[in-house]
Amino acid sequence: MFRNHNRSPRQQRNTGRRSPLATTALIAVGLLFTGGAYAAFSTSTASAETAHAASASTVAEGKKLFQANCASCHGLALEGTDEAPSLIGVGAASVDFQVGTGRMPLQAQGPQAPVKPVQFTDEQVRALAEYVATSGPGPSIPDESLLQADGDAANGAELFRVNCAMCHNVAGAGGALTEGKFAPALTGVEPVHIYEAMVTGPQNMPVFNDANLTPEDKRDIITSLKFTQANSTVGGHALGSLGPVAEGLFMWIFGLGAVVALTVWITARSN
């Protein structure tokens, strides 16, 4: 099932992965405006074009929707207010993530924006995204080909453990952050939203730009996540994938509970 290795295979793999990266000229520019650094972007080769494909009419519709639903906090010209950050240059991906998962529009101020039922149709989300994307270059909605969960699961799993698991848990069950914030569970999250979260770094999540995790790396991460979630019940019910706390509670309440109930039956006198 396994074999001993002679020379470091890590090196072999590395060199294989390094070359395309090394040849990719990546110039990353961070944009920062008053009211909080909300996003950063990288001029990824995969994305730059799509923003310009937006037709004038969808942009106009997006502007209307924006002014009706978002402008009170983010400002009429996306410039941001005391209550919400500027959206100039956050890119279509950010809008698609925030609105497409129902996090925006925000219902109430809290430690962080929770997932809610989505308030707009797919077309409306797309229109909003295209409108915001016209304000300046930012990460665009990823290409479908990266979202098929058909990459290298082993590479993705390793990158997930290094870059994501400390907040989201190795099985994507989520975890706690400071002051009531939390890293949400990744179960059932659309691949496109996982990808957008990585490139835009919503709320307190750091940004994983394409120099850090290449688009292929991101595809691999999505692949491994989908694999893990599709196979979470190999040994039976996964108990929320929360680890030893859930297991310990289960054993105390149901395991020992059942055994104690049986001891009562065993020692009760027969009628």
Place this chain on the structure above:
Amino acid sequence: MAQDGNSGTDLAAADSSNHGHGTEHAVGTAVVATDAVPNPGFPPHRPRVTDLDPKKEKRAERTVYTLFYLSAAGSIWAIAAYMMFPIEPENLASVRTNNLFIGLGLALALLALGIGAVHWGKALMHDREGIDMRHPTRGSVETRERAVEIFAEANEESGFGRRSLIRNSLIGALIAFPLPAVVLFRGLAPEGEDANPVNLLQNTMWKKGDRLARDPSGVPIKASDVTIGSVFHVIPEELANLGHSDGYLEEKAKAIVLLMRLNPEELVEDEDKKDWSYDGIVAYSKVCTHVGCPVALYEQQTHHLLCPCHQSQFDVTNHCAVIFGPAARPLPQLPIAVDDEGYLVAQSDFLEPVGPSFWERH
């Protein structure tokens, strides 16, 4: 108020429920009740339905043997499941069914067997309670006297008490003989000039000019790659070339670094550490100063680092000072610079030991 020194002997005679067993035992501050309610003795025996109704008895009998047959069926099912649900390579669904069906078969076998036996015991076996009498745990007076005598005789015959030189040298020998075993355990860890944990803990493999590289690929990182809000999990570029047998994990356990870029205006930096960062890019040891977990959770808006093991929090804007949780020291900072090609490099090793505190640290 109670006093010690009462004896329980008189009680034993007074009431059968009391202690004593006729031997002299102080009752301490226990209240000696002279007016206790008497033990009413055993209640009358109540027969079970299976004792009275032969039909019920028959039914219980049927239940028991049905359960035993069911148990055998469960065992056979488990064997059948082993063959019917083989594990196919790379097919996790087959592992799941294998686990489930063998397990259910065995569970049935075990539960039916157990429940059957207990039901037999409860419903059909003779159900009169029996009584054992207790005896004091201590030996009888004669036994104890004889034991003392034996020791006295042995002492007399061996001269253990009298021949103090022999006795003391024996005790000395017995104390000395396990000591070599303790010494043998020195071999648990390597010996030699550089095999001193105190020295090893002082350094990591970082040295001047080492490129900061992505974990685990070893791809070096350019300053321009690190956009504001991003976080990189970093190892020394050379680490990626180490094999596991060359100490990859041991070096990695000390050398892991977290790289973040903040707005330079948000960084509060000490004068002497001003040049440790590069344009808002800072690098800190990822090993918690509490007990060594990877402090890997970075909140890009609050600039706090959080350790997922014990919830220590560090403020990246303020030299990773501890702001919450059990950690005792700030995370050590790795001084960084940029080389000619734009790659981030270390200016030196960490200037203090990374990770948890230890006795020789100062």
Place this chain on the structure above:
Amino acid sequence: MSTVTAPADTTKAPAKKSGGFTAAASNYLDERTSISAAVKEFGRKIFPDHWSFLLGEVALYSFIIILLSGTFLTFFFQASMAEVHYEGSYIPLKGVEMSAAMASTLDLSFDIRGGLLMRQVHHWAALLFVASIGLHMLRIFFTGAFRKPRELNWVIGFVLFILAMAEGFTGYSLPDDLLSGNGLRIIDGMVKGIPLIGTWTSYLLFGGEFPGTEIVGRLYSLHILLLPAMVLAFIALHLLFVVVHKHTQYAGPGHTQQNVVGYPVLPVYAAKAGGFFFIVFGVVMLIASLFTINPIWNYGPYDPSPVSAGTQPDWYIGFADGGLRLAPSNLDLVLFNHTFSFGILLPLAVIGLFIVAVMLYPFLEAWITGDKREHHILDRPRNAATRTAIGAAGVTFYAVLWAAASSDIIATHFHVTMEGVIHTLQALLFLGPIIAYFVTKRICIGLQKKDREIALHGYESGRIVRLPGGEYIEVHEPVSDYERWKLVSHEEYKPLMIRPNSRGKITAGQKVRAGLSRWFFEDRISPVSRTEIESSHGEHH
């Protein structure tokens, strides 16, 4: 050994018929082993029947399950940290470098039929093992079963509890996955915090710098050889003492300090206890076939860089992990060029004192009461109000530490802040036991009063009757002599009065003892006496 009187009216076991294979075999064995003496001695030994007396059996049976499933696992597991490339069935780890320990555990899980089942049986049974020991200890504590002559057996049981935790922790660390590796890293950090010897202890333990290539093999030796041998030896000793002392029993009609009432080993107890083994095994098997435990394939191989949110030890180490989490910030102290790592030492000391107090409690109580008699009839917890309250305080203390180990999961699941949870638990660690103490003591004394009422006046029937004189009374159902006996047969202690010793002095030790004695026995309700019952009968009739 004790002599066994025949149970009240049991039919004599039928004398062995001559002839037949059984007779011949029995004769063959007896002539070579003297086994008939053992059958005579133990065959009809009486065990009292109560559900709470089976908790220790659950622990014993879990241990047997662990031995059986663990033996199976050893045939496949490789306790080696040699680096291999995983090439088994689990796709997201294919080609990944890992230790042979991790790879063999994965192969055992994914490529051996029934292997995953046995792993899950082993791990679930381990959780049940320690949990049942804990519950068993609580039963012993709250019923006062640790009193003379059983104090030493309490200590033996306590040692077993510690050994069980050590078994659990060493086993948890064997697969060399990310979760257990981070657990070991925490152990390493704690060991390094110990003054003087910490650094070198860690170095020797790991055979070099953390993580090294030795630790899994070393823990394996402990896990499958030394610790189980010690557990077995202590179980043997524990059970030997149960035989020597005979089992305790609850107060009941006909039960005295000199007898033990229950069912004989053969046949009833053998059927019930033997059947119970299979039931416990069946419950564990059912859980193992339906619920995942420790999916190491999610965690991946150990690497010092990654970590998972929700990194926790198994439940029984939780209290120690919780202690670490509750320590205040910035407690390092550098003195004389040495670091005193109080962030680690403080929780270690608190936890250490707690478990030592648990171990020594029987001796403390024996010293306070000065009672040197043997106690074979168990207390109802309410009748030893102070002990029960101390127990409740201890349970609360442990529970707070335990909850602290899941502070992050509490925060996410109850939508509160992690900081709030930790601050609350820090306060509760001190306040909780105090509150629990007073509440429990009041409840116990209230229940004692109620028992007294029932013993004297019977149960409240809820029926209100108007007397001819116009007065309303509630009719009380009289309680039978048998039921009353359970309510009135308990012990009573009085606070100790200080008396000068033979040299006319009052020692400090005596003052402390008198103070403790007052604390223990000041609030007490005397058991109902015969005179009281007679006079109460007079009132009613």
